[in-house]
Amino acid sequence: MFRTSTMKTVAAAARRASRLAFASLLSMTALTGAAQAWWNNDWSMRKEISVDTSATGANITEAIGSAPLLVRLHVGNFRFAAAKDDGSDLRFVAGDDKTPLKFHVEKYDSLLGEALIWVNVPSVQSGGKTNIWLYYGNAKATAGADAKGTYDADTLLVYHFAQRGVPALDSSAWANNAQSAGQTADAAIIGTGLRLDGQQPVTLPASPSLAIADNSAWTWTTWFKAAALQRNAVIYSRRDRGNGLVIGLDDGAPFVEISVNGTPQRTTASAPVAPGGWHHLAVVATPGLVTVYLDGNAYATLNATLPALNTPALIGGDRVAAAPAAPAAVPAATPADQSTAAPQDGAAAPAAPADGAAAPAVDAAAAAPAAAPVAAAMPGFVGELDEMSIAKSARPAGFIKVAAINQGPTPSKLLNFSVDEETSSWLSGYFGVLLKAVTLDGWIVIAILIIMALASWVVMVEKHGFLKRQKRGNELFTPAFRALEDDLTELATESAVIAAEKTEKNGKAKQDIRRHSSLYRIYLIGADEIARRFPSDAKAAGHVLSAESIAAIRAALDAGLVREMQGLNRLMVILTISISGGPFLGLLGTVVGVMVTFAAIAMSGDVNINAIAPGIAGALMATVAGLAVAIPALFGYNWLTLRIKDITSDMQVFVDEFTTKMAEVYSVERPRPLEHHRMAAE
Incomplete structure (x- = not known):
């Protein structure tokens, strides 16, 4: 009967543990979902x-x-x-x-x-x-791409040089597309780039947005790779009559040259860069100061301001600056007209235009007075360019350094x-990645650990309820036993009456004493031993127990105490196995998982951190599972052991108390008091 009751109790405890685990899972799901917001659930x-x-x-x-x-x-x-x-x-x-x-x-x-x-x-x-x-x-x-919105309003031009056979397209909102196409350079630092041979520059438009006002702020950046060391190799140039802006390399040393009314100023040359490698070059102009940055660091400065420039610019080349035109000169030609070749010697001169027809374009430089200052053209840059941009503001030094590092190799x-x-479920995020990285052997170990965890939780829940009921039953029985005077077997037959007299919760008190009190079960052993020695009337006065009989009854009580202690410690071994075996099983799963991960890496040849990290992290999941089994079991074992010691001490004290009272009541013949006989008769 006791075994059947215990089985029912264990089953009820298992159901309670399952409900607790399910509730914990739901709470973990809610917490995880709240902690990991998801911008849009349509994206997985x-x-x-x-x-x-x-x-x-x-x-x-x-x-x-x-x-x-x-x-x-x-x-x-x-x-x-x-x-x-x-x-x-x-x-x-x-x-x-x-x-x-x-x-x-x-x-x-x-x-x-x-x-x-x-x-x-x-x-x-x-x-x-x-x-x-x-x-x-x-x-x-x-x-959902938006190239125009990727750059701020100060960005006037961005060339990725990703087009082939067509002029470079501007990715900014200003649409400052190139006017001529260049050669494509494959395998540049960022995708494809622009290859320059020093002979065919790329022309930029003279749009109003690209116009530079006098003494204005301005930023220019690009990546370059020189094919060889060159003298005064021009990467970017823009000349407007006597004003000019030239950016280039002089024997590998980046420079900026600014001309105002025909008077040039150039930055001081610093350490050159060797050809054949990619470098980030930036020029930032503020009123009164021009700074050159190389690979994100300040390289040179020039105390000058940008002049007004409204003409087309060139990438990878330079052109002779036009002097101011004479008052009666023909209007200056467009850049396309300037590139028109003159007729050869002996060739027929162009026919005169008919009345009302437009006059032919004339090179403005040829019409300029001889005294006007004219800048000499420099050779074009030979090498490759990539990612050129222009802004109408002075970018901060941190901005330039970020670009150099971010876009670099x-x-x-x-x-x-x-x-x-x-996804945004509880299996997403780092936890989901770890679960996906666990190998088959790791899942086997984790499954064993889950079974151990469930078993330990059931034991802890069942033991907690069992010990709680034991303590309550003992607390109800102890006052009733201590009230006995002459007949120690009285509670064996009248326990319900005694319990009802000594407690207020009659029905529940009787049930708790009979079913759950370990002291009552030990008492029944002693009462049965006394009743067997006085079979006619165990309640009659004058019964005497010899020392041998008392010792025999004490032995029976000790045997009952041992059996009760065995019942209290039953299934506690599952907790000790979980405490000691859980971490070792987890360690076994981790070691095997790490071995499998390194074996897979050795076979594939991929040794980057992204290939190693998921496997190692998944293998460590087994160790985490082992600790998750051992830590709660350790806390529960220590708590339950303390409670079991308390009940065991109460039983040992009760055995001594029962033996002492039995020796007092049955050692000598004593007549009962008169009032006791009267109460017994009533």
């Missing part, structure tokens, strides 16, 4: 990108502000198979996971696993971290990619 994947300008990252302490950042995606940091083939489902969201960011795609090749994407980050923090989110994985999404100092997260 996302990745966090950290822009690190702290000392551990790019170490940029100067002000940066808004900046278009280049995000390079490859198979090591992006799952192309989870995105659309054309990348039209890509979206970028600010760190608050609410504000979409403007971006555009320069290149996206899912087959080769390569993408170049420009993202406008409104405020890049200097000396800290700025986080953004990359979302993808929406088959129904349409293209080693942008990992600035941009850090986290693991991919899937």
